[in-house]
């Protein structure tokens with residue numbers, strides 16, 4: 288059993304804290320947002336993540352998981368202190384590390400004995416050095432400490448499972464003591480652990496996310512080529528992905544990647560490498576393909592409807608991917624804004640993300656269910672591949688629509704079935 292403090296109760300911090308508590312550690316989660324901490328104390332979880340509520344309730348009840356706004360309290364009661372605050376992008380694409388710096392100082396000022404300070408936020412290479420310098424500067428009691436990097440690879444929607452059954456755990460350290468503590472902490476997971484120097488661990492995070500983004504853009508470029516050649520992207524990626532050196536995952540063509548990580552991390556990695564003196568052109572093209580994919584989808588709608596002005600367009604799915612309520616960098620925002628700009632009126636439905644969407648998208652009629660969104664529509668767009676859309680009663684949808692046009696940005700339907708059912712059906716790369 289270890290005593291752990293997690294600073295920052297965003298996606299990464301909260302899931303990590305809950306899962307470490309579930310592994311029988313004693314965890315204190317800290318956040319400067321008093322309202323959030325009040326909610327968590329009452330057992331209310333501020334994000335939608337399957338399974339998380341239950342783990343938080345169970346471990347809070349067992350006394351293994353507590354919440355506070357005080358960094359000092361968290362640091363005094365723990366041996367390991369994770370920094371999991373957000374590192375949002377600045378206008379130039381670099382990460383804003385001010386929260387990390389503030390937290391590092393507060394941790395240093397509260398330390399009354401050895402502490403291992405572990406960075407879990409996604410940060411540029413060499414941040415560990417800066418954190419160590421900051422801690423040294425404000426370490427008034429001159430206690431021993433170590434800094435480590437332990438990047439997080441969890442995905443939204445499967446965050447608990449990703450944390451409990453990770454492909455690998457990357458630990459960047461500069462001392463044997465730090466390596467030992469973190470290996471012990473993660474031992475119950477029985478996952479492969481790779482121990483590196485701090486800078487290498489920091490690069491592993493950006494390199495992993497950039498490579499996954501690259502796979503998606505590669506698949507999207509292939510989809511475009513398939514459309515030009517009259518081939519089928521699903522069959523192509525099946526054939527390509529069966530090569531074990533390549534792998535089938537993250538080769539789904541669609542309307543491009545969104546979310547709080549890929550867009551931000553690719554942009555940040557381009558900047559980081561630029562500052563190091565390398566022009567990562569390859570990643571700039573990854574970004575370009577991703578942007579074009581949204582525009583190309585809008586163009587598909589235009590080509591099908593001819594005149595978009597005054598048309599009613601139903602949109603199924605708003606979140607950047609299924610099983611989340613997250614709207615950050617969601618393709619839906621650009622796509623809907625572009626169609627509204629041309630004078631379309633939008634009826635939208637998403638099982639979880641409508642509340643968040645309301646803050647970003649105005650003038651949208653939010654619907655109670657997918658059928659309501661299809662009502663009177665001149666076209667229905669599939670923007671997020673929620674499972675419930677795969678099981679829709681398509682005959683009912685067709686009867687409700689003004690014109691039976693479905694434009695599927697996620698390839699969830701079979702073109703032959705859609706044609707049989709009387710739809711004009713367009714998808715990606717087929």
Ligand code: UDX
Nearest residue numbers: 439440441442443537538539543544545546548607608
């Ligand atoms: C990602 C990484 O997967 C995770 O390891 C990291 O810690 C955070 O960033 P997340 O943003 O939650 O996780 O979502 P992910 O499931 O990776 O999807 C990202 C985006 O890529 C989504 O918009 C999704 O629709 C898109 N995507 C994914 C595709 O377009 N095609 C694919 O084949 C896979």
